[in-house]
């Protein structure tokens with residue numbers, strides 16, 4: 001074929017050079033722009049991390065205040081948008097609604113579409129970060145037939161996201177500080193993860209010079225699959241099935257190991273991490289504390305811990321180096337906060353948005369960027385003559 005490599009799933013092919021996120025899968029190391037994930041999760045806030053990923057440096061206090069104010073100013077969505085959201089059937093999956101909504105933003109802000117105009121790109125960056133917080137809360141409320149609240153410019157990113165999601169119209173409502181802190185941490189942990197499926201999708205779409213809305217909406221769609229971000233919802237459904245007696249832990253694990261019906265232990269395994277996912281370690285540490293302080297004792301947490309314990313000492317998992325990934329424990333925290341399982345992957349998308357934008361921007365500035373156009377190994381028929389329909 002003349003092709004140098006054939007690498008299904010790109011297990012050993014670098015698609016780009018990037019200075020944003022570093023992963024050492026053997027040692028379980030994750031850094032954004034050089035900063036260890038645990039230090040960022042401990043000391044930073046989500047918008048600060050978003051700024052770091054997108055602009056390459058931690059902002060000083062003045063820069064962060066200005067950036068936050070700029071994002072806050074754009075958190076209202078056009079009033080017309082409510083009609084757009086209302087048009088989706090109530091049972092429609094929130095990931096489809098979210099991806100469609102972010103894609104639709106391009107129609108409202110034509111002045112922000114040129115991928116090679118720095119000012120337009122900066123505007124789109126702020127618009128997307130601002131609108132996705134409002135839209136994600138609206139997707140959650142629309143599912144429950146609840147009124148949509150207007151954003152409050154004076155509140156923090158996460159605090160106002162929670163207020164819009166759970167607050168009561170015309171009443172003072174503040175998220176519990178422990179809930180806001182946990183949500184902030186979870187968003188930081190999801191903010192970037194180098195060239196995973198959705199990020200590679202964002203780059204692939206953007207490589208044709210498609211606008212950033214089209215590119216990140218494609219990323220949301222890629223994230224929706226259960227092998228990727230959709231795993232956080234799938235984990236909870238799996239735990240609930242086990243609890244409700246639909247499947248015993250032993251029988252479930254037997255099916256996983258025998259690969260019956262393609263059953264996998266959701267929230268386990270990773271293409272790059274061959275040791276404990278450092279994000280999962282942070283989430284696990286906090287799941288207990290958060291559930292405790294919310295008074296939300298959840299027996300699903302015990303089931304999850306039990307599954308992990310079995311898996312980590314079982315040859316099947318040990319030989320394959322399968323450890324819990326970020327999606328294994330996050331759903332239990334989201335559930336305790338009050339989100340339904342269908343909202344878990346939209347929350348992942350909310351967190352990942354700064355990473356997608358940072359990667360799209362890096363690609364647009366990289367002189368080495370070419371349109372993504374992989375080759376193939378053709379396996380079809382050799383040449384054969386056309387047979388008219390009456391002779392077949």
Ligand code: CMC
Pocket residue numbers: 009196226227228229230231256263264265266267268269270271272320322325326327
């Ligand atoms: N349960 C049971 N077996 C598994 C699992 C699992 N969760 N994950 C991998 N394996 C087995 C797999 O069957 C294969 O075994 P064998 O060598 O006998 O054929 C071996 O481990 C290697 O798996 P693979 O499918 O070749 O690995 P991959 O790198 O292509 O897939 C993965 C990575 C994340 C898609 C996969 O581990 C998986 O499906 N996990 C469950 C879904 C999940 O939790 N996804 C979230 C990923 S992390 C965050 C995110 O991206 O959202």
